Amino acid sequence: MENNTENKGFDCFKAELSEKDFQAFSRYIFTEYGIKMPPVKRIMLQGRLLKRIRELKMNSYSEYKEYFFSKEGQERELLNFLNVVTTNKTDFYREPVHFGFLKDHVLPAFAESTGFNRPFKVWSAGSSSGEEGYTIAIALNEFKLSNPRFRYEILGTDISSQMLQTAARGVYKESKIDMVPLELKRRYFLKSKDRDNPTVRVIPELQSNLKLRYLNLMDSVYDISETFDVIFCRNVLIYFDRITQEKVINRLCRHLSSDGYFFIGHSESLSGMDVPLEHVKPTIFKHR
Ligand SMILES: C[S@@+](CC[C@H](N)C(=O)[O-])C[C@H]1O[C@@H](n2cnc3c(N)ncnc32)[C@H](O)[C@@H]1O
Numbered sequence: 330m331e332n333n334t335e336n337k338g339f340d341c342f343k344a345e346l347s348e349k350d351f352q353a354f355s356r357y358i359f360t361e362y363g364i365k366m367p368p369v370k371r372i373m374l375q376g377r378l379l380k381r382i383r384e385l386k387m388n389s390y391s392e393y394k395e396y397f398f399s400k401e402g403q404e405r406e407l408l409n410f411l412n413v414v415t416t417n418k419t420d421f422y423r424e425p426v427h428f429g430f431l432k433d434h435v436l437p438a439f440a441e442s443t444g445f446n447r448p449f450k451v452w453s454a455g456s457s458s459g460e461e462g463y464t465i466a467i468a469l470n471e472f473k474l475s476n477p478r479f480r481y482e483i484l485g486t487d488i489s490s491q492m493l494q495t496a497a498r499g500v501y502k503e504s505k506i507d508m509v510p511l512e513l514k515r516r517y518f519l520k521s522k523d524r525d526n527p528t529v530r531v532i533p534e535l536q537s538n539l540k541l542r543y544l545n546l547m548d549s550v551y552d553i554s555e556t557f558d559v560i561f562c563r564n565v566l567i568y569f570d571r572i573t574q575e576k577v578i579n580r581l582c583r584h585l586s587s588d589g590y591f592f593i594g595h596s597e598s599l600s601g602m603d604v605p606l607e608h609v610k611p612t613i614f615k616h617r
Contacts, residue, residue, distance in 0.1 A: 346375035346390040353394060354378075358414060362488060363547045363569040363577065377413045381406070412491040416568065419457040421464050421501075422508045424563060427592045428468045430613055435559060435590055436472045440479070442588075448480040452557040454546060454581060455565030456485030459496025459539065460505070465561065466535040467509075467517050484555070486544035493543060499536050503527035546577045556586045563612075564594035571602070578604045582616060589616045 346354075354374060355366035366374065375390070382393050396402040397410060422428065439449055449469065453462045462485040469481040487493055503521075506514055506529055518529040544551060546565070560581050566574045578591075582605050585591060591606050591614040593599065599606060599614065606614035 344389045346371060346378065350390050350394045351375075353398070354414075357398075359570075361547060362411070362545060363573040364414070365568060365570055374414065380413055381409055384409075408490045411488050415487075415489045415492070417457040417489060417492050419460045419564070420508065421460045421506055423461065423464070424595055424612070427561065427563075427613070428464060430590075430592075430610075431465075431468050431559065432472065436469075436479075438588075439558060440476060445476065445478040445480070448482050450555055450557045450559075451481070451483045452553075452560045452581075452584065453483060453485040454544075454560060454562040456487050456492070456496060456541065457489070458492045458501075459485060459499065459541070460501070461485070461561060461563065462496060462539045462541075463499070463517075463531050463535055466531075466538050467513055469538075470517070470535065471513075481538060483539045484553070484557075485539055485541045486546075487541075488543060488545050490543065493541050496539070496541050497536075499531040500528050501531075503529050505529075546580075547573070549580075551580060551584060553584055555584065557584055557589060558586050559590045559592065560585055561592045563592060564597070566593060566597045574599075575602045575604060578602065578606070582606065585616045587616055590614065591616070 348368075348371070351368070351371045351374060355370070358364045358366050378390065378393060382390065385393070385396070387393050387396070397406050436449070451465050451469070453465060456462050462483050465483055466481075469479075469483075473479045473481070485493075485496055487496075504527075506518060509518070514529075517532050517535055519532060521528040521530070544553070562578070562581060566577065569577065578599065582591070590609070593612050593614070595612055597612070599608075605617055607617045609615050
């Protein structure tokens, strides 16, 4: 279980996150960020908060709770809290069907309808450490190789400042690009010289096309003026309850072009929801 590994090495710290303190955090996380935190997650949250408690040299979870909900805590601790409570698992070429669909259907249709008179815009909502955004950039850049007039812009948003920083840096363990085809690895990644700690860096051209910023999908209005041709909202909705999912999708769709596409993760579903999207194939939807 997750907490067993997270707790290792901290045996001297015996305190527990009480049911009451857990409920206070869980209510807050759900209300402010939409993330469900049912009672079975108490031990997981306990393990994750332990890191912050040690860093702040505190003695108990209740001390951390008092600090977190104080005015000062809300100002100074919120970003650290979000960094530990969010689940950020992601990968390059995760759920590759979407990148094939972009190449075979979305981009040719865009070329035909616009004649490349404007940039193609994609939003990676819940972008985590950037692997999704950079995979989109690779797919779009490949299309650009045979369509030089094609321009594109990608926006990546998340609530974890740590993940946004990793994305902006664009440096990953070399093993993270195992799934990337060799030709694309050569074209889009620069290898570090340090063979003891092999890393790769995405090329500056990809980095300059991925803009990153903090955005909470629970905000009642998104402070975004653009309209997107495609929205990737994959493996984010799964953390929300159905009512929240429906609200978030409706808000995202206000920023989707009238013939735009919406991609979700394979373990997510929109069935029975009142959202302006029509099913194209599993996990792929079109604005209606
Ligand atoms: C599991 S990752 C998915 C990353 C990527 N989309 C993928 O499919 O690989 C989920 C991301 O959603 C972010 N997230 C969770 N709640 C959010 C919210 N209310 N607003 C914005 N991002 C959120 C988390 O911080 C996390 O980085």
